[in-house]
Structure formats: C-alpha cells, structure tokens
Amino acid sequence: MRPDTDSPGTDSPGTGAARAAVGVPSPRAVYDAALRAPGSPLLARRNGQWRALRVDRWLGPASDADESLLSRCRGPALDVGCGPGRLAAALAARGITVLGIDIAPFAVVLARQSGASALCRDVFGPLPGAGRWRETLLVDGNIGIGGDPGRLLRRIALLLAPDGTVLVELDPPGAPTGSYWTRLAVEGLVSAPLRWAGVGVDGIAGLAAVSGFEVAETWQSAGRHFARLLSSTRPSSSCKEP
Template structure:
C-alpha cells in the first residue's frame, strides 16, 4: 500500500476492508479423558473454538462472574478498530510481533500490506488457523525464546492479551526485551479504569471448562503504571468503536 498521508487515521482509511476467508478444519478432538492434564488455551474450549471459528466462550472467574471472548470477531477480517492498530504498524514500517495472535487476522493483514509480521500463540489450533489463512506463526509462549529477539519494531497485545500470565508488568517487560531500541508496544486496554488480577477458566456454552490460570484486566491508568515499571513510556491513547488502545515506546 502506498502511503501518502502519514497519520494513523488516514492510513487506516486506506486499508481495504476484506471479506472473510473460508477456512475448513478437521473436526476437533474429543475432550481430554479423566486423568489427563489439559493446558490453558491449548487443550480447552478455546482450542476447539479456533478449529470451528465459533463461540460462545467466556473467561469464568472463581466468584462466578464471566467475561465474554469474541471468537467470531477474532476469526473475521480486521474491523475499523483493528485497522487503527494496523495503521500505526504501517507508520513505523518495522517488523511486527503479534503476541497471542489467535487465528491471526492481524498477522495475515500486515503481511498482505507488505509488512513483515509473526504471530506467537500457545494454541496449536490458533497457529494452524493463522497459517491456513496465509499468515506466519509459531506455537510457543511469549516467555519462551522467540525468533528475532531484540529486533522487532512493534509488539502487539490486542484483544485483551495484556492479561497474559496475570502480570502485565512482567509481560510488558518481556515485550520490551524482544523490541529493538525505540520499538513500540501497541496495547488494547479495558475501556474503563480497572485493575483486576484474577484466576479464570475458559468455558463454553455447554459448561465445559479448561484448567485455571492467572489473568489480568487493566485499563489505561494501570497499564501506564505497569509500562513505566517495565521501562516503557506512554506515547498515545485512542479509542475506536468502544475499544481502547495505547502505544508505549521502549526507553532505551
């Protein structure tokens, strides 16, 4: 895509809206038998949803509250809010690491726009879906050794992925490690001020749930504080269609 006006809003307008790509997978495996040890995101309802492209799914807290996971949106082409993220990636022109890429809609779009991008996800079904759609992804944790450490221009934490591991400061510090000097972390935060560190399970409509794991939900104020501890400086805040985002820059 030829960029003539270098503002995120103008660039986002020029990113074409795309129709969904039909991806067919083999049927999902049966649920783990008694005595097996399912892993969060990798052997639970989320993995099955990545194969089918359908929800509904929730993160169920120990107190009974649950937070919806927007599986259908994640498996669809990028929407206007997503394009605001993509535009900022294009402005830098530097390679992008999508942390917790899921089915890969952002990686696939960035590659189609000519920008190097790699997805990282612990769910093999999500990685398979990303690759089937034309993306590039590896199946591992962001805390594992990753390709190109210290050379990425941008790290993405979209779709609530700032919650990975239940410790946003540790996650942002890890993102800082994989960035090149002057690199950027683009983060989706909660649209309201919240700072929750909780234990959750992924649950589907039938009541099937995976194992418990630590998760976090943070708004802009908490994200800024965590980023500062991690050696990142806030650069920008913006909202599109009710979703909230922030940009942080590696200080050194």
Template structure:
C-alpha cells in the first residue's frame, strides 16, 4: 500500500518542530489555518523527555515486535525496550529520526504508508500523542495499521480527551517566537469517532488517566464481535 502524505506534521516553513527537537527553548501550538480559533498547546516537554507512568502503563499486555508510529525522538521505544519488548519506531520527520538514532534507538526513516518491514507480522502498534491524526484520514490510517498487524495483534490509540471530538482540518505548528510550519492535514478525534472508524478491530479496552484517553484495539481477521 502506498498513500504518501504530502505535508507532514510541523515540517516546512520555519521548521518549529525540528527546532524543538534540537533543544530550542520554544513552546509550540497546533493552529488551524482556516479559522480564528486559538491554537492548542503541544506537550513538547513530555514528548521529548523520558516516558512517564501513564506512558509505561500503555505497554502492559503488549507483545513483540512493537512499532511506534510517529515515534518522534523515541521515548516510547526506549520505554518498550526497557520493558523487555523488541521495539522499533517509524517517523517521516528527518529531525525526529536523527534525534532518536543519536540516542541509539532503532527508528525507520519512512512514512507509515511506505513499504515497511514485517508488514502483516507486527504484534503491537502505538499511535500516541495525537498521531491518530496523521494524514487527516483516520479510516485510511486504521486500515494501514490493520495491514501491518498480525492476526490477533494489538493497536493502542491515544484519542482526544473530548470523546465527542471529530475534526479534520488543515493546521500549522506555530512556535512561541512566531515561526510557523507549512500547513498539513490532521485529524482530531475522540473515543466515539475512533470507535466508529475502527470496524476492522475488536475493542479490547478503553481508559482514561491523568487527563489522557486511550483505546486498545485488536485485529481478528477470523471475525468476532467488537465491544462498543
């Protein structure tokens, strides 16, 4: 399957996401391009430091090999390896890949829709930190995850804390110094929208903790009713 994403999160323009990954002292916002709506702060500090207890709890019950989609600088890869999992990341952002590899973490420099190793054989996938929004097409991204997973494999998705949220729009990443990325398509979905789109999966668990919301899905090609 090859459905390349033309514009990526935070890339182009002033490259604010790359600046943050290089350690620049900036705060970032996700800003809609076609609206006067205020931007939403991005939790760069959490993404660029070690995994916290909530992150580590996400890994409970997952099996190897594990792929973190949109892995950024690699905190979840490091946490998964520390938990005894055979874990990798994939990210299309060159700055993120450089940061992760500089830390000795195994990250594929690719878009999730590119040809990837172990397609159909991954036991676990992660879509955290809003990465369910990649490409602005949740059904396409979920279908790609179903392709990547082995039968019985698990996908953990972090959803928007608002369970009713269901938005697709064009956004920019804006830094506190005013620099902006190029526009890119992105989805913002809460639990309800995700469950509507996840028809190929069985819903295994739904939970909230520390202001964050998660859903664990499992692919069962042999069939089975989803608990919704």
C-alpha cells in the first residue's frame, strides 16, 4: 500500500483498524511515537489532505474550553480515549471519581503520571463499573473511535447509569458527519489505515436519535464545539453489560 493513499487496500472494512502490512507500523505505534516526541507534529490524513493533531493540547493542562465541559461532571466519570490524561487528572484533582481508558499503553502511563486513574482498555471490551457511570467523555475527536459513532454510542449506553450523560466534542457547523479511512504520521513513520469518523454539530441530533439518546444542549468555547446527550429511555433504562 502506498503511504499517501487513504484506501484500506485489500483489508476488510468494519474492523475499526485495518491489519498492518509487514513493516508498516500500526496507528497505535505511531500515536505512541508522537507522545514520546511531542515536539514532532502528529499528522492525520483525510480526503487526501494531511492535518496536524493537537498533541500539545493533549499533553498540556485542561484549557478553558475543557473546563466548560468538566464543569458539567459530577462523577463517577469515564474518559474514553483519555490519552495522556489531562481531563481525567483535572477531574481527579477536584475530588471527582474518574477513570480514563485508552488502548495506547504509553498514553496510560502518562495519564497515571498526571494523577489520573487509567487502564489500558478498549471501550468495546470488558470495563469496570458498567451501568454505573454518570458521565462518559468523548473529547478530542473520540466520537470517531471505531469508525461507527452509532455503534460507539450504543456501547456507551450500556456503560452509563440510567440518568447518565455523554459529553462529546464535535466538529464545527458545516463539517460532514460520516466514517472515513485515515492514516497517522510522525517523524517519517506512516501508519496502516485506520477507520475513524467525524461528527459535526449539524449531525449530532440525528445520530443521537438513532442511538438511543437526545441532545440536551450544545455549546461552544474557544472555538471548540460540544454537546451533552441524555438517554432517550431514562429513567426506566435497564441496559446491562452483555
């Protein structure tokens, strides 16, 4: 596979990430390398264009925009795709019970060093506290995990308490909602294809409706866009961990 194409080649879609060819690093390995070398930009490819991801923001303290979301947390909270743990650490520092999960081992190491409780887990695998989390955080584009936001939200519904909420960061108004293949690149490393998704402000209501949620509010802060989702079946929800 050429490193400048977004196509998954012969790999089967629907698995979240394509299998890496021999000698081609996995997206997880490239992400890990970017966290170990924060001065080098981490790039993601979409529709033939490379754009820089905000590793500096992930590694820094919680920003004012982050605080606009964290202020809506009472806990216990689950930070899905917590990365180096800035959000989980900020919640822990104010006495809120929070757990971060990430599939990248080095990200989990950094999260723990920041003062957060964190586990190296996949959101679609077994997790502690299923059915008892009051908030689930999907920030920094993590609504795209797995390339199927509807499936992700349905999984989140199994993890939340009946009165729980999803706090999600969205793409700006006018941005498309849908799945795509991407690659990550840093310091000359280009990953195997990764299935991801974007959800724009304009697309969240429809997505929520077909995933068992409703939009309670949307807001913006410092140029970033967020939404708070509630279960459309509360308070009688009885979803259990499969």
